[in-house]
Every structure is written in structure tokens, then in C-alpha cells.
Amino acid sequence: MNTQASKEAFSQAQKLIPGGVNSPVRAFKSVGGTPIFITEGKGAYISDVDGNKYVDFVQSWGPLIFGHRDEKIEAAVIDAVKHGLSFGAPTLAETELAKLVVSFFDSIDKVRFVSSGTEAVMSAIRLARGFTSRDDIVKFTGCYHGHSDALLVEAGSGAATFGNPSSPGVPADFTKHTLLAEYNNIESVKKCFADSNDIACVIIEPIAGNMGLVPADKEFLHELRELCDKNGALLIFDEVMSGFRGSVNGAESITGVKPDIVTLGKVIGGGMPVGAFGARAEIMAKLSPEGPVYQAGTLSGNPVAMAAGYAALSKLKANAQVISVLETRAKRLVEGMKAEALACGITMQTDVRGSMFGFFFNDNLVKNFNDATKSDAELFAKFHSGMLNEGFYFACSLYETGFISTAITDEMIEDTIKASAKVFKEIANA
Numbered sequence: 001m002n003t004q005a006s007k008e009a010f011s012q013a014q015k016l017i018p019g020g021v022n023s024p025v026r027a028f029k030s031v032g033g034t035p036i037f038i039t040e041g042k043g044a045y046i047s048d049v050d051g052n053k054y055v056d057f058v059q060s061w062g063p064l065i066f067g068h069r070d071e072k073i074e075a076a077v078i079d080a081v082k083h084g085l086s087f088g089a090p091t092l093a094e095t096e097l098a099k100l101v102v103s104f105f106d107s108i109d110k111v112r113f114v115s116s117g118t119e120a121v122m123s124a125i126r127l128a129r130g131f132t133s134r135d136d137i138v139k140f141t142g143c144y145h146g147h148s149d150a151l152l153v154e155a156g157s158g159a160a161t162f163g164n165p166s167s168p169g170v171p172a173d174f175t176k177h178t179l180l181a182e183y184n185n186i187e188s189v190k191k192c193f194a195d196s197n198d199i200a201c202v203i204i205e206p207i208a209g210n211m212g213l214v215p216a217d218k219e220f221l222h223e224l225r226e227l228c229d230k231n232g233a234l235l236i237f238d239e240v241m242s243g244f245r246g247s248v249n250g251a252e253s254i255t256g257v258k259p260d261i262v263t264l265g266k267v268i269g270g271g272m273p274v275g276a277f278g279a280r281a282e283i284m285a286k287l288s289p290e291g292p293v294y295q296a297g298t299l300s301g302n303p304v305a306m307a308a309g310y311a312a313l314s315k316l317k318a319n320a321q322v323i324s325v326l327e328t329r330a331k332r333l334v335e336g337m338k339a340e341a342l343a344c345g346i347t348m349q350t351d352v353r354g355s356m357f358g359f360f361f362n363d364n365l366v367k368n369f370n371d372a373t374k375s376d377a378e379l380f381a382k383f384h385s386g387m388l389n390e391g392f393y394f395a396c397s398l399y400e401t402g403f404i405s406t407a408i409t410d411e412m413i414e415d416t417i418k419a420s421a422k423v424f425k426e427i428a429n430a
């Protein structure tokens with residue numbers, strides 16, 4: 001496969017943009033080679049500057065559940081653009097999207113829109129602190145909640161990919177209120193509550209997607225809920241990635257555990273930059289201008305982003321069963337690849353939640369970040385570049401998740417499995 005134009009584009013970009021990218025994990029550093037530069041996407045496919053075409057299992061890291069250039073979303077965006085790009089004043093579109101979001105989540109009475117997942121989570125933490133009048137927070141090693149100071153501690157995603165789970169530039173004073181626990185280990189959370197009586201909230205990705213895909217055990221989440229209630233702390237589900245991916249009604253509908261605050265992003269923007277956080281009315285009433293907890297943004301509730309989000313979510317409202325169709329495809333994909341790997345003597349651990357899928361080259365089950373780090377990163381890199389060469393675009397880090405969109409057909413899944421068989425054979429025979 002010729003990727004010369006991408007190589008040249010990357011070299012130009014590196015002269016002007018740190019690392020040549022505007023989000024670190026995109027740089028392909030952990031899988032080797034250079035990132036491919038995308039020219040366009042349509043349905044299940046993306047094309048690059050060299051004219052290569054790939055089946056896209058990244059889907060812009062989650063937002064594009066209906067694939068690239070979904071007709072309804074595209075039309076909604078074009079229509080919104082014709083009315084004006086931004087007003088910094090209320091529009092009907094915000095209330096319409098809010099109504100839709102609230103209709104999906106039992107735990108959300110009111111929602112505020114922001115422009116990114118990072119912003120949503122940062123604001124949710126402030127709200128939890130304001131509501132409880134406490135300072136400490138508990139987060140889990142390997143969970144990623146965006147790049148705000150207090151949360152960039154032992155974080156997953158790009159932070160883990162580059163071995164800097166806690167970043168320089170974050171003053172120790174800013175993270176002294178962040179307590180760390182181990183995912184799926186309730187004793188580690190009990191220890192946090194024993195160490196501090198000032199815990200405002202526990203934040204968790206109930207379906208972790210930033211240390212690879214590692215869903216939380218149901219029982220663990222139930223115990224977490226009980227611990228929070230017993231200690232007067234709020235439970236935050238960070239569903240920026242898993243929202244409308246694991247289930248249309250949130251992880252609460254899969255696990256039976258109701259959070260106090262939910263953070264959202266990705267799918268709710270239909271591909272435009274949007275984040276949101278929501279909770280029951282009593283908690284949201286603390287937020288300015290109703291209450292004293294301050295949070296604001298010039299582009300918050302941007303009309304074009306609201307239109308894209310509304311188009312995406314209303315499609316999901318009308319076709320909620322689509323998640324189980326995607327789940328069946330995702331299961332077939334990982335089971336198929338796992339069997340092909342095994343035939344070549346390679347052991348894979350796989351998991352699926354709705355349209356999210358994950359795999360580790362690991363002999364043992366992965367239940368937390370420590371387990372994930374024991375996966376074979378070199379093998380992952382070989383698999384990634386082999387699949388890219390065959391025309392299949394997977395996330396370029398083992399600490400990320402794969403996504404199926406409705407544009408990916410059963411036939412494409414079978415083609416992916418066939419390609420994986422070829423790649424595993426090449427790896428085994430090398």
C-alpha cells in the first residue's frame with residue numbers, strides 16, 4: 001500500500017503542529033509508522049490522501065454511530081448553518097436536544113451542554129464539589145476523563161499510550177484532592193473512604209473504553225453505589241464514550257445502578273464538538289445562574305452542534321433496536337478474529353458492549369488497568385499495521401476501543417475476519 005502522500009503530509013504537519021497532530025494518540029507512535037491523513041469519509045469508509053480506502057472501526061473515536069456523512073445528520077447541519085453559525089444566546093434547538101437527552105436517561109432531569117467531553121467532566125466534578133461542599137474525588141487508574149488537571153492522574157487513553165498517565169504541568173497541589181482506586185476492586189474504594197471523610201464524588205467510566213474496553217462488573221457498581229450513599233458522596237458515570245454506544249439508555253439501564261451525575265459527549269454531537277452533563281433537578285439547581293456553581297462557554301449549545309446531535313439522537317430514538325444489531329455484529333467480529341488468532345497460536349481476550357468492542361493480546365482476563373498493561377503491545381502494533389495494509393482502520397493504541405457503525409455490514413465484518421486470518425498467519429510465520 002502506498003502511503004507516501006500521508007508521510008509527506010505528516011512531515012509538513014510536524015513542522016507546525018507539536019507531533020504533527022492535535023490530539024496525541026492520533027500520531028501512531030505506539031503502533032509505529034505514520035498516521036494516514038484523511039480526505040473524506042462516506043458510510044463505513046474513510047479515504048486517505050494517497051487514495052487508499054479503509055473500513056473505519058474508529059468512527060472519529062465514537063461519535064459516528066451512523067457512519068460518515070449520514071444523510072439526516074448532514075441535512076440538519078446544512079440547514080442549521082444557513083441560519084447562522086453561533087449566537088451566544090438561547091435557541092430552541094438547545095431545549096429540543098435537552099428534551100431528547102432527558103428522555104433517554106432515568107437519572108437526568110436537567111442537562112447542560114458544553115463543547116467537549118473534557119469540559120463536561122470538569123464541570124460535573126465542580127458541581128459535585130459544590131453540591132456536597134467537599135473537596136476530594138475518587139477516580140480509577142486507567143479511566144480517562146479528559147485532560148483537566150485534577151483528572152489527569154493515572155489516566156488511560158493517550159496518557160497511558162505514551163506512558164505519562166500523570167502529566168507534567170499539573171501542579172501536585174491541584175491533584176492532592178484526587179484519590180486513586182483500582183477498577184473492579186471495591187476494597188480499594190473502601191480504602192479511599194477510610195482515608196478521607198471529605199469525598200465529594202466517585203467518578204467512573206462504567207464501561208471503561210480508555211484502557212481498551214473493560215466494562216465494570218455489575219456487582220462492583222452496585223457496591224460502589226452503596227458506598228457512595230453510605231458516605232454521602234455522589235456517583236458520577238462518565239459516559240462520554242459509552243453514552244448511546246453501550247445502550248441508548250445509559251449504563252444504568254444495563255447495570256441497574258443509577259448514578260447521580262452523568263457526563264456525555266461524542267454521539268450526542270453527531271460528529272460536531274459537544275459535551276453535556278446532567279443530573280436530577282436538585283443537583284442541577286446548584287449550577288449558575290440557578291445556583292452558585294459557575295460554568296459557562298461562548299460556544300456552549302452551539303446551534304449547528306445541537307442540530308447534528310438532535311438528528312443523531314432522534315434517529316436512535318426511532319431505532320433503539322439498532323444497538324442490539326450492532327452488538328451482534330461486534331460480537332461476531334471479535335469472536336471471529338479471536339478464533340483466527342487462536343488458530344495461529346495467539347491468545348486474545350475480547351469484550352463487547354453494544355456497538356463498542358475491545359481486544360487484548362493477553363493470556364488472562366483483563367479487569368483493570370494493571371491487567372491491560374500486561375497485554376502484548378508489540379503484537380498489537382503488528383496487528384494494527386497488518387490490518388491497515390489490508391484496508392481496515394483500527395484505533396492506533398491498545399488503550400482505546402473499537403466502534404461499529406450502522407454503515408458496517410455483515411459482509412464487511414466477514415471480510416475483516418478474513419483479513420485478520422491473513423495478518424495473524426503473517427505474524428505467526430514471521
Ligand code: HOZ
Nearest residue numbers: 023025026061157158210
Ligand atoms: N481520547 C480520545 C479517545 N479516547 C482520542 C481523541 C482523539 O485523538 O481524537
